Amino acid sequence: MKLRNIQWVLALALVTTALSACSSNKGGGEASSGEKVTLTISRWAGPHADDQKELLKQFEEETGIAVKMDDVDYGQLQQKQTLNMSTKTGEYDLVWAQEIWIPEYIKSGYLLPIDSYVSNDTLNPQDFDFEDYSASLISILTSDGKLYGLPTFIQLPIMVYNKDMLDAEGLKAPSTWEETLAVAKHFRDKGTGIALPAKQGQAAVDIFTSLVRSNDGDYFDSNGKLALVQPAVAEAAAFWQELAAVSMNGSANWHFDEVNKAVQSGQAPIGITISGLAGSLEDAEASNVAGKIGYAPLPYAKKPYGTLSVWNWCVTADSKHPEEAYRLAAWLTSKSTEKALSQKNGQIAARQSLFNDADLVKQFPFFPAVGESLAQADTQPLDPNAPKLMEKLQTALSALAVGSSEPQRILEQAQQDLQAVYP
Structure with missing residues (x-):
């Protein structure tokens, strides 16, 4: 489904009169039977959920619809959603689902296509503009021409750098592979280097996938066959190994959290972190570098590219x-709701227009870099065998980071190991 071909109307506004007008229920908060409507939503627990609960009071006030939130630990969320939807209890009305869960949810019939709730009459087009979403986000939620949700919270890796530290050395913020290696090597020679989440895990794979795609590469060839040994992938692997060689001591055992701490403390002149943690760098009470950090998409070979993770609201x-x-x-x-939530906690909404919103950029200067990264971004492969591919890449990248193998050889081994999975 192409973004420009989707005709949307959101029978929704942020005032009671508009909401009542677009509702088929006389009382707004009552079902056709006359009973009061209570919706139950499922999402992970934590500060963001708490902030959302406060905002939901406004929705309840405006519509008369009661909202109950079942917020649980992230590690239990998918299991609980799956159990609920598979048994068809009807307990959940709306689920917060990660992109990697969406294909299975759709295949299992857990989600409702929302196209039938769309018409050509828009009461509040300024507050809900479907064109405000990037095509890559909508494609994640589209199957057989039907739309199964609305994107909301995104994360992707970004590059961060200490402007004062670079200025003191007469260096400019890097963008390409070559420039990034040069800056990292300069600081490595002085005892630091780039803070890199090179620990065996998904952080490294998310970065690596961006590197591959920025080099016009992919893990699969034009016929859909696994092709890890193609030049674009091998070149990205070589760059990853070179970058690890000029990383800060300890990076081979770091995830995004450790990178953030190194930058936040003022030790790291440059690093790669995740957008969801960038807000802590601007927290003047907890960060030594608030106001001193610059933000950019990940280093690229031919074009910037982001590896996207996105949470979506889906009707069961x-x-x-x-x-x-x-x-x-x-x-x-x-x-307006997404902006309000962002102002509370820095959550990065999926809307392109908010990445350059003056209020948000002043509060969260990393927003434009996220928007630039999202302009050309995609998720990890979402096929059923992708977890095995991710696991093998995690092992391969860890070996490259510690310099224990040649890029071409380790990619050949990964290709061979995955032969039974991707024949």
């Missing part, structure tokens, strides 16, 4: 109140 197929659930999803993803 067994919801007892699907229309109201959709209205809630639309309210939660409207520009």
